[in-house]
Amino acid sequence: MTDLLDHIPGKPVSAAVTTGAIMVALRERYCSPEFSFFEEVGDSGSGSGVYADGVAINMWASRGYAITGFEVKASRSDWLRELKKPEKSEPILSKCDYWYLVAAEGVYQDDEVPVNWGILSFKDGKLREKRKAPKLEPKDITRAFVAQMFRRGHAKEERDISARVAKALQADRDAYQKRVDETVARKTRELREKAEKWEHFVKQVGEHEWVAAEDVVQAVKAVQKAGVTGTYHGIANLLQQMRHSLKGLEEAHASLSHMDADGGGNVATR
Numbered sequence: 001m002t003d004l005l006d007h008i009p010g011k012p013v014s015a016a017v018t019t020g021a022i023m024v025a026l027r028e029r030y031c032s033p034e035f036s037f038f039e040e041v042g043d044s045g046s047g048s049g050v051y052a053d054g055v056a057i058n059m060w061a062s063r064g065y066a067i068t069g070f071e072v073k074a075s076r077s078d079w080l081r082e083l084k085k086p087e088k089s090e091p092i093l094s095k096c097d098y099w100y101l102v103a104a105e106g107v108y109q110d111d112e113v114p115v116n117w118g119i120l121s122f123k124d125g126k127l128r129e130k131r132k133a134p135k136l137e138p139k140d141i142t143r144a145f146v147a148q149m150f151r152r153g154h155a156k157e158e159r160d161i162s163a164r165v166a167k168a169l170q171a172d173r174d175a176y177q178k179r180v181d182e183t184v185a186r187k188t189r190e191l192r193e194k195a196e197k198w199e200h201f202v203k204q205v206g207e208h209e210w211v212a213a214e215d216v217v218q219a220v221k222a223v224q225k226a227g228v229t230g231t232y233h234g235i236a237n238l239l240q241q242m243r244h245s246l247k248g249l250e251e252a253h254a255s256l257s258h259m260d261a262d263g264g265g266n267v268a269t270r
Contacts, residue, residue, distance in 0.1 A: 069096040072102045
C-alpha cells in the first residue's frame with residue numbers, strides 16, 4: 001500500500017527528496033576541474049522569464065566544451081506541470097548539447113520523458129545515469145546567455161564567500177564560548193572544593209559561638225609551625241611522644257619518692 005501511495009500525483013516521493021538535495025548532488029557530479037556549474041540560468045539576460053535549473057559547461061577541449069542543461073523535479077505534480085508545457089524548456093534546451101531530467105524514481109515514468117532528454121535518477125544523495133542523453137544540435141549561444149551564466153556564477157561565489165565567513169565567525173564564537181564555559185566550570189569547581197573543605201572544618205570544630213577569625217587563624221598557624229601536620233600521623237605521633245615522655249617522668253618521680261622513703265634523699269658530695 002505504501003508503494004502505491006508513493007506514486008499518487010502531487011505527493012512528494014520522499015520527505016528527504018528536495019530540490020536543494022538534488023542540486024547538491026548535481027554540483028558534486030559536475031564539479032571542477034572538468035566542469036563549471038551554474039544554477040538557474042536564464043535564456044535572455046536579467047529579464048529572462050525562463051530558467052534552466054542547472055547548466056554545466058565541460059572545460060576540456062577534448063569534450064568540445066559541451067554544454068549540458070538540467071531540469072530538476074522533486075515531486076510528481078511538478079513534473080506533470082512541466083509535461084503540460086513542453087515548450088517551456090526549449091529556449092535554453094536549444095543552446096545545449098545535452099539535456100537531462102534529474103529526479104527520484106516515482107516522480108516520472110520513463111515513457112513520459114522526451115526521447116531527446118537523458119535521465120539522471122536521484123537516490124540516497126547520489127545521481128545515476130539511467131538514460132544517456134542523445135547529442136543535440138544546439139544553436140549558437142548568445143552574449144545574453146553567457147552573461148546570465150557569469151551573473152549566476154558571481155552570485156553563487158558571493159553566497160559561498162558569505163557562507164564561509166559566517167562559518168568562520170561561528171567557529172570563533174563557539175571557540176570563545178567553549179573557553180568561557182571551561183573557565184566558569186573550573187572556577188565553580190574550585191569554589192565548590194573550597195566550600196566543601198570549609199564545611200568539613202566547621203563540622204570538626206563546631207559551629208556554636210565562633211571565636212574571632214584572627215584567633216582561629218593564629219591557632220592554625222601555631223599548629224602548622226609545630227610541625228604536627230607535617231608528618232603522616234601528625235597529632236597522633238605527637239600524642240604518642242607526649243605519652244612516652246609522661247611515662248618517663250612518672251618513672252623518675254617514682255624513683256625519687258622511693259629514695260626519700262629510704263632516707264637516701266641526701267647525696268654526699270666530695
